[in-house]
Amino acid sequence: MGKQLFRYSExxxxxxxxxxxxxxxxxxxxxxxxxxxxxxxxGPEKYPGTFEINLYQGNRASRDETLPTSLKTHYxxxxxxxxxxxxxDKGKSIAFIxxxxxxxxxxxxxxxxxxxxxxxxxxxxxxxxxDINKSVxxxxxxxxxxxxxxxxxxxxxxxxxxxxxxxxxxxVVAPYTVLRCSDVSYGVEAHRHGxxxxxxLFNVDYPLRYQASKPWAVEYFAQNLRRxxxxxxxxxxxxxxxxxxxxxxxxxxxxxxxxxxxxELWWSADIPPTNSDDRLSLVSLANLDMHxxxxxxxxxxxxxxxxxxxxxxxxxxxxxxxxNPKRIFILGSCVGINDSRSEDAGAIVVGKDDQWSHCSxxxxxxxxxxxxxxxxxxxxxxxxxxEKRAEWTIEQIKKSRADGVIFIHNWGCNTQAxxxxxxxxxIKRETGIPTYIQERDLHGLQHEQEQNRVNAFxxxx
Amino acid sequence: xxxxxxxxxxxxxxxxxxxxxxxxxxGQKVVGWVGYNVPEEIIHALGFIPxxxxxxxxxxxxxxxxxxxxxxxxxxxxxxxxxxxxxxxxYIQQTDLLAFDATCLQNYRAAExxxxxxxxxxxxLAVPRNFDxxxxxxxxxHEANEFTRLLEERAGAPLDSARLAESVAxxxxxxxxxxxxxxxxxxxxxxxxxxEVYDLIQAGELLDKKEYLSLLQQxxxxxxxxQPNPVIEADDGDSRLFISGSLIPRGDRKLIGIIKSVGxxxxxxxxxxxxxxxxxxxxxxxxxxxVALAYLNRTPxxxxxxxxxxxxxxxxxxxxxxxxxKAQGVIYHTLRYCDPFTFKAKETKNVLAKSGIPLLEIHTxxxxxxxxxxxxxVEAFVEMIRIKAEFVEEEALLANA
Numbered sequence: 001m002g003k004q005l006f007r008y009s010e011x012x013x014x015x016x017x018x019x020x021x022x023x024x025x026x027x028x029x030x031x032x033x034x035x036x037x038x039x040x041x042x043g044p045e046k047y048p049g050t051f052e053i054n055l056y057q058g059n060r061a062s063r064d065e066t067l068p069t070s071l072k073t074h075y076x077x078x079x080x081x082x083x084x085x086x087x088x089d090k091g092k093s094i095a096f097i098x099x100x101x102x103x104x105x106x107x108x109x110x111x112x113x114x115x116x117x118x119x120x121x122x123x124x125x126x127x128x129x130x131d132i133n134k135s136v137x138x139x140x141x142x143x144x145x146x147x148x149x150x151x152x153x154x155x156x157x158x159x160x161x162x163x164x165x166x167x168x169x170x171x172v173v174a175p176y177t178v179l180r181c182s183d184v185s186y187g188v189e190a191h192r193h194g195x196x197x198x199x200x201l202f203n204v205d206y207p208l209r210y211q212a213s214k215p216w217a218v219e220y221f222a223q224n225l226r227r228x229x230x231x232x233x234x235x236x237x238x239x240x241x242x243x244x245x246x247x248x249x250x251x252x253x254x255x256x257x258x259x260x261x262x263x264e265l266w267w268s269a270d271i272p273p274t275n276s277d278d279r280l281s282l283v284s285l286a287n288l289d290m291h292x293x294x295x296x297x298x299x300x301x302x303x304x305x306x307x308x309x310x311x312x313x314x315x316x317x318x319x320x321x322x323x324n325p326k327r328i329f330i331l332g333s334c335v336g337i338n339d340s341r342s343e344d345a346g347a348i349v350v351g352k353d354d355q356w357s358h359c360s361x362x363x364x365x366x367x368x369x370x371x372x373x374x375x376x377x378x379x380x381x382x383x384x385x386x387e388k389r390a391e392w393t394i395e396q397i398k399k400s401r402a403d404g405v406i407f408i409h410n411w412g413c414n415t416q417a418x419x420x421x422x423x424x425x426x427i428k429r430e431t432g433i434p435t436y437i438q439e440r441d442l443h444g445l446q447h448e449q450e451q452n453r454v455n456a457f458x459x460x461x
Numbered sequence: 462x463x464x465x466x467x468x469x470x471x472x473x474x475x476x477x478x479x480x481x482x483x484x485x486x487x488g489q490k491v492v493g494w495v496g497y498n499v500p501e502e503i504i505h506a507l508g509f510i511p512x513x514x515x516x517x518x519x520x521x522x523x524x525x526x527x528x529x530x531x532x533x534x535x536x537x538x539x540x541x542x543x544x545x546x547x548x549x550x551x552y553i554q555q556t557d558l559l560a561f562d563a564t565c566l567q568n569y570r571a572a573e574x575x576x577x578x579x580x581x582x583x584x585x586l587a588v589p590r591n592f593d594x595x596x597x598x599x600x601x602x603h604e605a606n607e608f609t610r611l612l613e614e615r616a617g618a619p620l621d622s623a624r625l626a627e628s629v630a631x632x633x634x635x636x637x638x639x640x641x642x643x644x645x646x647x648x649x650x651x652x653x654x655x656x657e658v659y660d661l662i663q664a665g666e667l668l669d670k671k672e673y674l675s676l677l678q679q680x681x682x683x684x685x686x687x688q689p690n691p692v693i694e695a696d697d698g699d700s701r702l703f704i705s706g707s708l709i710p711r712g713d714r715k716l717i718g719i720i721k722s723v724g725x726x727x728x729x730x731x732x733x734x735x736x737x738x739x740x741x742x743x744x745x746x747x748x749x750x751x752v753a754l755a756y757l758n759r760t761p762x763x764x765x766x767x768x769x770x771x772x773x774x775x776x777x778x779x780x781x782x783x784x785x786x787k788a789q790g791v792i793y794h795t796l797r798y799c800d801p802f803t804f805k806a807k808e809t810k811n812v813l814a815k816s817g818i819p820l821l822e823i824h825t826x827x828x829x830x831x832x833x834x835x836x837x838x839v840e841a842f843v844e845m846i847r848i849k850a851e852f853v854e855e856e857a858l859l860a861n862a
Contacts, residue, residue: 151803177590177766182566185590186804189766193808201768205590205597208563214607217587220600224591386577409533414798417531418538418570422577439533 003131005044005051008036012065019068020303022076025295026090032068035075043078047125049132050078062278063340064319069304070274073281076291076300080118081125084292087112088169093236096159098175098184099334100382102358103289104373105225108248109232109240111172112292116159116184117334119170122292123162142166150190155333155412158187164194171235174202174228180354180382181333182415202231210385212378222374245369252288252363255298259286259359262305265312267350267400272325273311274318276339276349282308286359322346326461329353329402331393331423332409333416335440337454338447347458350400353393357382386419390426397431404461405435406454434461464653464687466679470664473676477667478551484510490615491555495541495571496562497733497762498588500752502744503609504560505670506628507616512552513666514559515734516544517713520827530574535799536826537710538571545579552667558582558615560608565764565801584611592757592765605753626747631670636739638677639665643736645684647701647728647786648691653684655727656717659735663711695787696854699726700846703788705779705809706822707796708734715832716794716823716839723840724847729786731779732794733762740778764801776812783818790819790846792839797826819846 017032024030044051062070088094093111096119097103106113114122124139145165146157158175162168177185191201204224211217229240263283266273274282281290285301288294310316320340325348330336332354339349357380364372381392397405405427407420417439424435436457440450481491492504493514504511515537516522523536526543534542544550559581561572569585576583586608589597613619639662646655661680665673684691695701702725709717709732720727731737737760744755760778767773783791791813795803803824810820821842825831 149807151800151806153798153800153803178566182764182800185566185766186800189768190804190808192768192770193811203591203766203768207587207589207600208566208569209585209587211587214603216600216603220589220596223594223596386573409531412533412798414531414533414535414567414800415570417533418567418574420531421529422574425577437531 003048003052005048006053007044007051008040008065008071015066016068016071019072020299022072022296023299025293030075035072038075038079039071043075046128047078047130049130049135052132062281062319064275064278066319067274067278067307069282069300069307070278072300072303073285073291076293076296077121078125080292081122084112084114084122085126087292093171093232094169095232096163096170096173096175097289098177098179098181100180100354100358100380101176102252102287102361102363102373102377103294104248104252104363105229105245106232107251107288107294108245109229110236110238111232113289114159114170114292115289116156118290118292119159119162119168123166123168149194150187153412154183154187155410156181156183156187158184158190160187160190160194163199164191164196167196170199172200172202172231174200174204174231176204176206176377178208178415179206179377179380180415181413183412200231200235202228204228206377206383210383210388212375218371218375218378221378222368222370225370225374242369245373246365249363249369249373250365251294251298253365255286255288255294255301256359256362258298258301258305259283262286262301262308263351263356263360264399265305265308269312269315271315271317272321272348272350273308273316275320275343278318280336280339280349280352280355284355284359287355320344321348326404326458327400327402328458328461329393329397329400329405331405331407332420333413335408335410337406337408337438338451341451342454342458345455345458347454347461350402351396353382353396356396357392386422387426389419390423390430393423394427394430397427397433402433404457405433406438406457407435408438408440411439411441464657464680464683466676466683467653467657467661469679470661470668470676473668473672474664478555480669481510481512481552481555485555485557490557492558492560492612493553493556494560496560496568496586497564497738497764498562498753498756499560499586500605500608500749500756502625502628502632502752503605503620503749504612505632506625507609507612507620508618508624509612509616510669512556514541514544514553514556515663515666515708515710516540516550517708517710518715518827519543519712520829522547523827529578530571533798534570535567535707536797537708537799538567540827542571542574545575545581548579556581558584560584560586560612562586562588564588564762567798567800568764582615584608584615586753588757588765590765592761593767598754598757601753601757602750605749608753609749620749622747625749625752628670629744629747629752631674633744635665635670635674635677636742638674638681639736639739642677642681642684644693645688645691647693648688649694650688651691652687653680655729656721659709659717659730662735662739666711693728693785693787695789696850699728700724700843700850701726701728701787701789702843702846703728703783703786703791704730704732704735704794705791706732706794706802706806707799708732709794710734713827715827715829716792716825716835719832719836719839720792720843723836723843725839725843728788729782731760731775731782737778762801763805770808770812776809779809779813780816783813783816788818789850790821790842792842793820793822795822795824797824
């Protein structure tokens with residue numbers, strides 16, 4: 001007999017049906033009725049693990065059934081794998097990228113850009129019927145394949161396990177390398193010895209050491225972006241123009257502006273208008289890459305911005321948020337703490353530098369779009385010197401009124417781990433806010449020790 | 462028969478820290494450099510005394526370094542950071558400023574951490590990852606000029622072209638002499654071992670360059686006298702091993718000692734801390750950009766990604782050096798969290814297997830706790846190579862019978 005699964009309550013259906021459609025890149029539309037049907041009938045059958053009644057471990061995107069946009073992000077997550085398969089069937093190009101970068105040039109070249117998490121989501125979403133334990137086990141098994149072919153000390157394996165061993169139809173592996181992470185760079189290189197000879201490889205070389213003020217460095221990175229677009233065009237057979245890139249920049253700037261507005265609205269509220277999970281899933285829509293469809297992300301983001309504004313105006317408290325929660329800001333690599341368990345312990349996550357750095361960096365719209373994009377990318381606060389990065393982080397901490405800061409990094413993430421202490425050192429010195437460093441492993445269910453430390457920190461706050 | 466000049470070099474190394482102290486009292490500045498693509502000739506031509514900061518083998522310092530740069534950083538970098546934290550290393554104590562490159566991202570992070578915590582004046586040379594592109598070379602030429610400008614500021618004088626030409630000529634002579642000496646260690650009935658040559662190479666990272674060249678020339682003269690006609694042969698009864706992978710700096714002799722203790726003979730290396738940086742460095746133009754580009758055009762460091770396996774110059778160079786040294790197997794040394802090399806271990810093993818060359822990966826750190834486990838594995842590898850060589854010899858005899 002199967003486990004009893006969570007079902008969205010019919011009591012919220014009527015309100016949800018009044019919400020907006022999602023519009024996709026190809027102009028197609030999905031209505032709230034169709035989304036509701038998927039979330040209540042099709043989704044639970046295909047992905048029972050996501051619907052397990054398990055507040056602590058489940059990966060259901062939201063626990064707030066009254067927040068329509070969160071149900072929509074859940075829908076976009078659940079349908080991700082089949083949407084990618086459909087996109088491939090229609091001849092769309094797909095690229096593997098890095099998590100901490102914007103995707104403007106890929107959008108310009110009509111290519112779907114997938115960060116490592118999304119490549120995994122596509123791969124694992126192809127298999128239906130798994131409970132949460134089986135799903136986690138499967139992820140760990142596929143990661144082991146990559147460790148075997150590369151290094152067991154790898155944090156990030158460049159999607160190797162799915163693109164090489166798993167035959168995922170990714171056309172090109174072309175991330176911005178060494179931006180926030182060095183493992184992606186080695187991961188990209190590892191594809192050269194894999195069995196999949198079809199996948200094209202390209203390095204977008206992000207020059208190191210605070211290069212934004214050097215015209216030759218900006219020009220070099222701009223050349224990398226030009227070559228990237230050319231490579232993407234070779235895959236798709238199209239011809240991307242400067243005007244296409246400018247249009248993409250404008251589109252992504254709209255996402256970045258909306259995301260910034262949404263985050264600032266959220267921060268301005270005395271009472272948190274959503275819980276931590278919902279805040280993150282909505283703010284991170286700003287990069288428009290999170291669901292493999294920039295227009296879909298944009299349409300949900302627009303709606304989310306209005307809903308959050310309404311909630312802030314009416315003093316609505318987010319689902320499961322405790323009274324006067326301790327506000328935590330997360331720094332570090334592409335991972336976070338367990339939000340729901342931390343909320344149970346009396347906290348709320350109010351920000352995360354990793355997602356936020358590139359989402360809040362606008363690109364100049366006048367002039368050479370390649371140069372402008374290169375300059376904006378080299379100015380990402382996350383990639384600056386220890387002092388500059390800390391200075392920007394302190395601004396975000398102050399805006400979000402955080403009470404404590406956790407620098408968290410994955411096992412094997414030497415790039416972020418190496419600067420954890422000095423960055424926290426500056427933050428502590430300048431703000432007096434308590435901080436600590438936490439290391440974690442990917443794809444596990446047993447994070448009791450990790451949560452013990454988080455809870456102790458919250459208690460101390 | 463011992464090489465007399467090697468004794469002189471050992472003695473000069475003991476005297477060197479005090480000598481640096483005196484030089485500094487007389488107004489000279491010492492630049493500690495860390496990296497693979499740092500153009501040392503520029504530092505030298507500006508009148509600085511260059512010393513390479515490369516220490517290893519001390520797990521206590523690794524622990525100290527981890528407090529500043531995390532336990533997830535490679536052990537070599539952790540030890541360097543630890544050494545700066547303690548400030549007991551006689552060479553680190555004498556540095557006025559530091560020059561790092563960003564070839565390896567962890568190296569670059571070490572520069573940031575040392576700059577922040579120990580308030581050191583650090584100049585960093587950025588290094589492009591798409592190093593074979595024309596655009597990358599243009600970018601790197603700009604970076605080399607910028608690196609020089611920052612050093613000129615600290616030197617208080619501009620770089621003189623004639624002095625740069627002198628430095629380039631001096632370093633070229635050093636490289637040529639080292640290459641000649643290197644041939645002797647791999648030869649039959651060798652009078653100098655690979656270990657001695659390795660120490661000799663690393664002595665050059667610290668000694669005065671003119672004196673070092675003179676000592677190398679003396680060493681070479683002695684070698685020629687002792688062994689007028691060195692011949693490198695595969696069937697000289699030794700298990701001929703080649704060391705590849707993560708660097709093995711001064712102070713770290715664990716693996717090298719183990720190989721020797723189980724009867725293996727090292728006949729070659731392509732280590733960052735060994736002969737490799739001295740090979741194929743062809744400076745075509747006497748300018749900061751000319752020197753720096755020559756560094757970039759050498760065999761690339763494993764930290765710089767290259768996306769086509771077939772035309773990878775690092776692997777081509779490995780094959781070439783294996784062939785020259787007549788090595789029968791490769792010990793691939795990887796340090797804990799040294800991603801540039803650990804990520805390539807399996808690939809390198811597979812590539813060499815196609816040429817019939819076995820590879821043993823030894824993954825280690827500076828603690829002594831894995832000594833016996835390493836010894837067992839290396840011993841088995843050496844024995845396997847010896848048996849294989851004997852088998853090949855027997856087969857050849859039978860075929861000729």
